[in-house]
Amino acid sequence: MTNTAQTQSHIIDGKMLAEKIKGDLKIEVDAFIAKGLRQPGLAVVLVGEDPASHLYVKNKINSCKKVGIHSVLKQLDKDVSMEEVKDCLRKLNEDEAIDGILVQLPLPKHLNEEEILDIMDPSKDADGLHPYNLGSLVQGKPGLRPCTPLGIISLLEHYKVELSGAQAVVIGRSKLVGKPIALLLMEKNATVKVCHSRTKDLADEVRKADILVVAMGKGKFVKADWIKKGAVVIDVGIHHERKADGMSLIYGDVDFEPSAKVASLITPVPGGVGPMTVTQLLCNTIYAYKKRMGLN
Ligand code: NAP
16 A cells, blocks of 8 residues: 555544544443443453464454553464363353453364354354354344454444445354344445355446445455446455565455555555454453443
């Protein structure tokens, strides 16, 4: 991304909004403490040595500190058994000081992700990925929602994007992003089409979108000439590339520079959706805390 693009007003600033929300959360947490209530608590379960996962977890724990959430890191060996992970979650379910639990994904291959998430108390599911919470999303009932989709809705609302009646296209149908963002957009009265690897003419579908959410995990796949003039483009993809000079390059699923000339609003990578994901994890922890404390 060039500096010119960065300074353009139609580049969505996820970092700025994430900082603002964290500031608001800190005020809220300070008020709980001033009333003599306990601190909200988030536990993060991290299995194995994956450097990217370690970095994400460090970032989440630092963010907790910034807003006054007490955080606990449960670091488990890469060869840990299913039973040991489940035991760890059972203890956190019972822990009165913990309001939110997050299992950092992906888990090593020998662990069954679904079985592990099922063990978690749904009222402490800070990532909103427990079947109970995904079910409540489908039913349109209140509950904990997956963080990245929540962050996207927050960005769209902050930038006053009209969702009701808009034609939205989502590329990707994962449990983490594609499916929940499609449901949340539908909840906001957008007309939603979900595309995936078997979609026949992806470019043609994208051309119809007033709002385009791309979560496909394919770097710079979506081209500028697929995008309708004036569309709002949300790029969820994150790709890291180590260049020959040792510098690292980060980019998304959308070919950003040319697409920014066509879109009316567009998220950069980095600095768009990513910072909002971590912030929504904090929002979910506070939501769970307030429910447990009878504050909402
Ligand atoms: P995922 O589980 O791998 O899902 C990718 C989706 O894209 C699938 O539904 C797949 O279709 C679809 N897809 C793949 N190739 C396609 C193609 N050529 N045409 C149309 N659809 C295609 O990925 P995910 O977990 O949703 O994540 C997507 C990206 O977002 C990744 O880069 C990930 O790192 C990033 N991400 C970022 C954040 C953040 O905070 N910024 C959070 C989560 C994820 P099929 O279902 O048919 O296979």
